[in-house]
Amino acid sequence: MPLARQLRLAAPLLAGTLLLLTGCATAEPADGAPDGDARAVTLDNCGTKVRVAHAPRRAVALDQGSAEIMLSLGLADRMVGTATWTDPVLKGLAKANAKVPRLADRYPSFEKVLDTEPDFAAASFTYTLGKGGVAPREEFEKLGVPTYLSPTDCADKDNSGDGDGVRTEALTLDTVYGEIRDLARVFGVEERGEKLITGLKSRVGAATSGLDASGVDVLYWFANSDSPYMAGCCGAPGVITKELGLRNVFDDTREEWPQINWETVADRDPDVLVIGDLTRRSQSAESAAQKIRFLESDPVTKNMTAVRKKRYVLLSGQDMNPTIRTVDGVEKVAAALRTYGLTR
Known part of the structure; x- marks a missing residue:
């Protein structure tokens, strides 16, 4: 990497160090902060103390979930790259997203990220900011x-x-709301963050109002027909399950996405199948159409209750990940349960 670029990248760290050495209690306001002055922010984030000396002006979102939160906060003009997409961007964010370069559909190289001269990087998954991910x-x-x-x-x-x-x-969704608040605080747009959270809470309330789906068994299939990834009890699908009063047939495992054989799946025989409709092509049976063809032709799965009655709910990968789109998942599953007459 050219020395000049290394020096530019190191500038925020040097600035932060100088502030600490001079004993300043506050940082200078960020230029153009829409919702008021944004000052230096320190966060305890996943075991790491993070200090952001000024509201970012050249941010990168290394996973789709992080990108969609930033775009929902109206930060496209302060983003210089996104990466690692499983689905098309939310329709309401398409225009803003088109203004931000996509560095890669999956993990970009560290060098490509650095070429954007970022002053902040956010990710949705530990792997992305670890060995094997970006860096x-x-x-x-x-x-x-x-x-x-x-x-x-x-x-x-x-x-x-x-x-x-x-x-x-x-x-729980409180953790998602906490992420929104953290990023809104980092960028100095706290009011936008609270408005986004209020909207999400309102949507969950509307989707679940008057809905009683107790006694309905559900299974979540994310990907892979050879050794399928099914949701355990307690990740994003668990949020959907709890909000709607369902029972996940694999609520006896705390693994996020355990790989479970089809004989075991058929034995659990769920009433409803929530299946990932992914646009990526990294594993077998990524799209919902591929999954349904498999379910209806495989001798082990074709006699399952949900398959015989064609009780399928199609969700994007992001709806099944712990992001703002988990709320979309709540809405879609709730609507399907009503359509299938499985609510009281």
Whole structure:
């Protein structure tokens, strides 16, 4: 990397160090902060103390979930790149998203991210800011680029194993709302953050109002027909399950997305199948159409109750991830339950 670029990247860190050395209690207001002065922010984020000296002007969102929160906060003009997409962007965000360069559909190289000269980087998943993803957080921070990891993938979650992690406590939408508040605070747009949260809460309330789906068994299938990834009890699908009063047939595992054989799935025989309709092409049976063809032709699955009665609910990958779009998942599953006559 050219020395000049290294120096530019290191500038925020040097500025933060000088502020600490001079004993300043506040930082200078960020230029153009829409909702008032945005001052230096320090966060305890997933076990890392993060200090952001000024509201970011050149932010990168390394996962779709982070990108959609930033876009929902009206921050497209302060973003210089996004990456790691599983689905099309939310329709209401398409115009804003078109203004932000997409660095890669999956993980961009660290060098490509640095070429944008970022002053802030956010990610939805621990893996993205680890070995095998874009780069460990330490590598960004060595160059003065503060990083933020979604608490939905670290709070009450053990990611030390080989899979997608194990929940020690069930995820709730409060953690998603906390992420929105953190990012709104970092960018100095707190009022926008609260408005976004209020809107999401209102949508959940409307979707669940008067709905009683107790006694209905559900299964969530994210991807892969050979060794399928099914939702355990306590991640984003668990939020949907709890909000709607359902029972996940695999609520006896705290793994985020355990791989479960089809014989076991058929034995649990859910009333409803929530299936991921993904646009990526990294595993078998990514789209909903591929999944349904498999379910209706495989001798092990074709006689399941949900398959015989064609009780399918199609969700995007992001609806099944712990993001603002988990609320979309609540709405879509609630609407399907009403359509199928499974509510009281």
